[in-house]
Amino acid sequence: MRGSVFKRCQCRDANGKRVKSCRKPHGSWSYTVDAGHAPASGKRRQITRGGFKTKGDAEEALTAELAKLNAGTWTDDKGTTVGAWLDQWLTELVAADRAVKTVTNYRTHVRDCWKPQLGHMLLREVRRGHIERVLAALAAPLDADRPSGNIGRRITRRSPATVESYRKTIRAALAAALRRELIAVNPALGRIDAIPRPATSTDDEPVMWEPEDTARFLEHVLPDRLSALYELAAYAGLRRAELCGLRWSDIDSEDTPGLTVRLTNIAVTRKEVTPEQARCPICGAEHVGRLLKPPKSRAGRRWVPLAAPALAALARHRVAQQAERDLFGVDYDDHDLVFCRPDGTPLRPDRVTVEFEQHVRACGLPVIRLHDTRHGACSLMLAGGVPIEVVQMILGHAGPEVTRRIYKHMLRRETAKQVEKASKLLTRHRPKRKAS
Template sequence: MTLGKWLDQWIEALIAAKKSPNTIKNYRGHIRDAWRPQLGHKLLRDLRRSHIEDVLADLAPPIEGERPAGNVGRRIEQRTPSTIDGYRRTIRAALSAAQRAGLIPLNPAVGRMDSIPVADAIDEDDEPEVWQPEETAQFLEHVFDDRLSALYELAAYAGLRRAELCGLRWSDLDADGAGLRVRQTIVSVTRTQVTLEQAKCPVCGEVHVGRLFKAPKSRKGRRWVPLAKPAQDAFARHREAQQEEREFYGIDYRDHGLVFCRPDGIPLRPDRVTVEFEQHVAPCGLPPCPLHDTRHGACSLMLAGGVPIEIVQMILGHSTPEVTRRVYAHLMRSETPAQIEQAAKLLTHHRPARKSRREQFTRSDGAQPRIEISPDRRSRWSGLT
């Protein structure tokens, strides 16, 4: 069997197993751009580690001619080391499946590849721009009267992802409004990414183009998130506004139990939520900030408030605290000096206050005392100069 034929079978098996459409989309892109053109003709049994290394090495130089579009539509000039490693992870996953099927004895794509460039150390200038608290407050005041203002409040205070915001149901909120549970998401998809059965809405059975209901992709994603008082107040206002929309549409209201939806109850398209968010940012006079980066601001608020990193990790839905530390290291650096100073006060408040050397020689009227210099010392100094 050739690698190209096996990759086709592998993708079909993933679709049948109902794997994440976005994951399958990334796999298809890597296969289309690299693995099929260069190694699709190779027999699986003849595939060697050197073949994998050669393909990855070809992905490293700057791209000449027509540049491919990235996941967000930007034309890329050169692939980053992490992007190249993504190609390796794709072929590693495909060959691991072939190994389990008994088609190859060993997986040649396992382990680090020397052809993947080493990522440069992160420069401070490359760190993401995060809105300061006063900027976030300015944005929230600007969108206060928008029908999705509660969505922006929740993103700013709780750090939920876009898919989690779109999939949130009223039944996911605690009875006392103190928190919520993330149990459902709605992600953006195209018709080619999902089967008809996958695309059907679990509530009404219809197909909502561009939207897919699914559970969080990991156990850590299914979590409880506490709600700050401003977010709770925003929910109360939003519930009243949604009830007015229900009464306006009457029997035409398509209830899906969602907190955030269209005025007629139909689920929101996640990509449209991003567009509307960006349309609000420019009139505020704020620096550009993607909707997803409001998670950085929420993390910054929690760290500034003294929330332990392990708790922040659980609230944001990261797999481990190490992920939170790696992603938000720049935020922790900004808060650390103040925290260190606060910790130092636990020791210094037991020590007597001492005057500086300058203060010791300052008179009570604030003037510096005149120091008399003996003639012999003055003569020695003048000789040195």
């Protein structure tokens, strides 16, 4: 590996040729280095960097560059800025058909944070300190005059999970740059001190319904045309997108009461999807605000057992749906969906959430999200003695550790009951004593 330094100025000799060793105090110094041959093309690579005020500065930079080459950590970012790379990375994600909501979150973080803060920098110049400073600003208390969010809530500061999500975005983008050998290391990896650690207080435990609350809700919604949807949410723990994308062909025969999650229906805007993505896999048309697609993870594509009450609710629902089908006749737009609009077209998932919240308030129950009914389903399975590994597969988590983290409060409750039951094996042999 060889390199040299030279001075750039406009001085010329009597023959009009550029003076190579001008001693006048003007111009700038540069260096050039032989970086070997490009692996793809086999062509020789010569890298030139300029703008140094003195010869010593250029020689120091050249030495550092040669050290990287000798150590095998040298990369060429081709003068790419962080902003340009983030734009290219997002485009590649869309082309690779990554999950729509994932790309939307990445795009939001890039637009609101990473491009404004680091977009002007070259990729090779980004250091861990730059990432730390941006995340520290995100974790700081918010200005009281800040406009409210899109759902009307005002927050005083972002949660650790929110700040971590911004870090995950830049980490994923730089990981892709690392794979393309545009950078030598990913400065967003590892523990970042600027991200506050999540609080461990029990005050953050989710609001949960007791079994009698869930039973009361299910009786209240019995007259609703989507009552079977709420039954499946309560007994099977399906996500909203999975409920809205369930098809009759995904439900097993009576010999094996269960269903297989193969399709989801998520809420989207037109800006979030390409025309190709928006096309319905069943009818080929575009359903505004809805996107039918397979589950984004392998764990999401799973078999889920169905309890007898859920099967009975589905049987009632099928009879009612057949009446709607007969009413619409040839105008019925059959998508084979279990839960759909009266004309057969897919439901709007956001509307399902609105109707669920209206029913909850009408019942006078503690307000929870539709997604929180999964907690109740998990609690029932744990209380019934279903192993945590099986619960994980039914709920579609990536692994048992995810289930343990999300439902640790339920595990404490069920563990306490089991320990109390086990302790009776000993205490029943001891004499009863009066309390002092």
